[in-house]
Amino acid sequence: MTQHDDQMTRLQRLHAETILSVDSAARADLMQQAPCVLWFTGISAAGKSTVANLVDRELHRRGHHTYLLDGDKVRHGLSRDLGFTDTDRTENIRRVAEVAKLMLDSGLIVLVALISPFRSGREMARSLFEPSQFFEIHVDTPLEVAQQRDPKGLYRQANRGELHNVSGMDSPYEIPESPEVHIVTTELSRDECAQRVLDALDAARGA
Amino acid sequence: MTQHDDQMTRLQRLHAETILSVDSAARADLMQQAPCVLWFTGISAAGKSTVANLVDRELHRRGHHTYLLDGDKVRHGLSRDLGFTDTDRTENIRRVAEVAKLMLDSGLIVLVALISPFRSGREMARSLFEPSQFFEIHVDTPLEVAQQRDPKGLYRQANRGELHNVSGMDSPYEIPESPEVHIVTTELSRDECAQRVLDALDAARGA
Numbered sequence: 309m310t311q312h313d314d315q316m317t318r319l320q321r322l323h324a325e326t327i328l329s330v331d332s333a334a335r336a337d338l339m340q341q342a343p344c345v346l347w348f349t350g351i352s353a354a355g356k357s358t359v360a361n362l363v364d365r366e367l368h369r370r371g372h373h374t375y376l377l378d379g380d381k382v383r384h385g386l387s388r389d390l391g392f393t394d395t396d397r398t399e400n401i402r403r404v405a406e407v408a409k410l411m412l413d414s415g416l417i418v419l420v421a422l423i424s425p426f427r428s429g430r431e432m433a434r435s436l437f438e439p440s441q442f443f444e445i446h447v448d449t450p451l452e453v454a455q456q457r458d459p460k461g462l463y464r465q466a467n468r469g470e471l472h473n474v475s476g477m478d479s480p481y482e483i484p485e486s487p488e489v490h491i492v493t494t495e496l497s498r499d500e501c502a503q504r505v506l507d508a509l510d511a512a513r514g515a
Numbered sequence: 516m517t518q519h520d521d522q523m524t525r526l527q528r529l530h531a532e533t534i535l536s537v538d539s540a541a542r543a544d545l546m547q548q549a550p551c552v553l554w555f556t557g558i559s560a561a562g563k564s565t566v567a568n569l570v571d572r573e574l575h576r577r578g579h580h581t582y583l584l585d586g587d588k589v590r591h592g593l594s595r596d597l598g599f600t601d602t603d604r605t606e607n608i609r610r611v612a613e614v615a616k617l618m619l620d621s622g623l624i625v626l627v628a629l630i631s632p633f634r635s636g637r638e639m640a641r642s643l644f645e646p647s648q649f650f651e652i653h654v655d656t657p658l659e660v661a662q663q664r665d666p667k668g669l670y671r672q673a674n675r676g677e678l679h680n681v682s683g684m685d686s687p688y689e690i691p692e693s694p695e696v697h698i699v700t701t702e703l704s705r706d707e708c709a710q711r712v713l714d715a716l717d718a719a720r721g722a
Binding site: 338381 | 546575581583584588606610617618
């Protein structure tokens with residue numbers, strides 16, 4: 309078989325696959341929406357899941373097909389084998405980003421609520437998507453306030469020296485430099501925080 | 516805070532979460548479908564992706580929201596860090612099963628096309644789902660026929676000793692004992708194979 313023949317076979321196969329496969333655009337069309345990723349980052353107890361949940365509810369109410377990938381949910385399944393060292397956190401973020409990419413390819417609007425403390429990890433996630441499809445949302449809460457909320461008791465445990473690698477404590481949280489949305493939870497109600505995200509999404513869509 | 520107070524807080528939080536979150540049933544309702552997983556297993560070049568693609572096309576044509584998780588696609592993203600040793604294959608199947616679970620939770624009908632050579636791996640995948648939601652489909656092609664097709668040249672490479680851990684060659688493919696669907700690709704056309712899968716799905720749904 310010559311190189312030319314080999315190329316032709318590959319082209320024919322590609323052509324056959326094009327005919328055979330339901331593609332990304334067809335799935336998004338059927339869902340009647342433009343898929344995107346809303347990536348909520350912030351320290352533990354900043355309010356990422358709370359705000360993401362409210363945005364999810366409103367998008368669902370509008371008839372959008374959505375999915376919220378929550379850090380805790382992923383930790384109990386896909387990333388069950390990972391811990392909280394820098395390496396494991398990076399791998400966790402990589403996996404979540406890859407899952408978000410598959411879900412976006414399926415047509416869904418994907419909400420990710422994940423501390424994602426390192427700039428490099430968030431940039432890696434961003435690099436998987438078209439610029440118009442990725443929204444980084446910094447859910448910004450001062451450490452003192454998050455420590456007072458502390459619904460999971462993480463900060464109390466860290467203060468007692470029982471827990472390590474807590475972002476903002478003995479592990480860094482690198483503040484986003486130019487997120488698409490920046491919400492300060494001590495200045496806005498949680499509904500207002502959600503509204504900011506929805507406004508940014510609507511603005512990007514020209515709504 | 517007494518233990519009772521602590522429990523109340525937890526209950527209140529659970530209650531708040533119940534109110535706040537869009538749940539699995541609401542997502543499936545909005546998609547107007549019953550999510551499930553169609554798990555295609557078989558040796559390389561058996562025709563898993565071809566049949567899965569045809570089933571996907573027909574489900575899409577009927578207005579269903581679907582996603583085809585193809586082994587090759589996952590290997591280029593989520594499982595990029597894994598090889599083809601027994602341990603890595605098991606981990607690959609675990610990750611794909613966990614992603615399928617998240618996608619099913621989002622309301623989608625998920626098609627998985629993956630060699631998944633070990634019974635234990637397929638049983639692990641099955642165990643993540645309700646019995647009514649999981650369909651194991653054995654795409655059954657004799658090794659000799661698959662070796663003649665060999666679109667990726669895997670068998671030729673294995674025969675030359677250039678590639679190891681090829682299922683059916685130097686690595687076992689454990690034949691499914693009681694799959695929901697068993698299609699023998701040498702006895703049926705690819706359209707007939709796809710129809711068998713659709714029939715099984717319709718029968719299970721009482722259609």
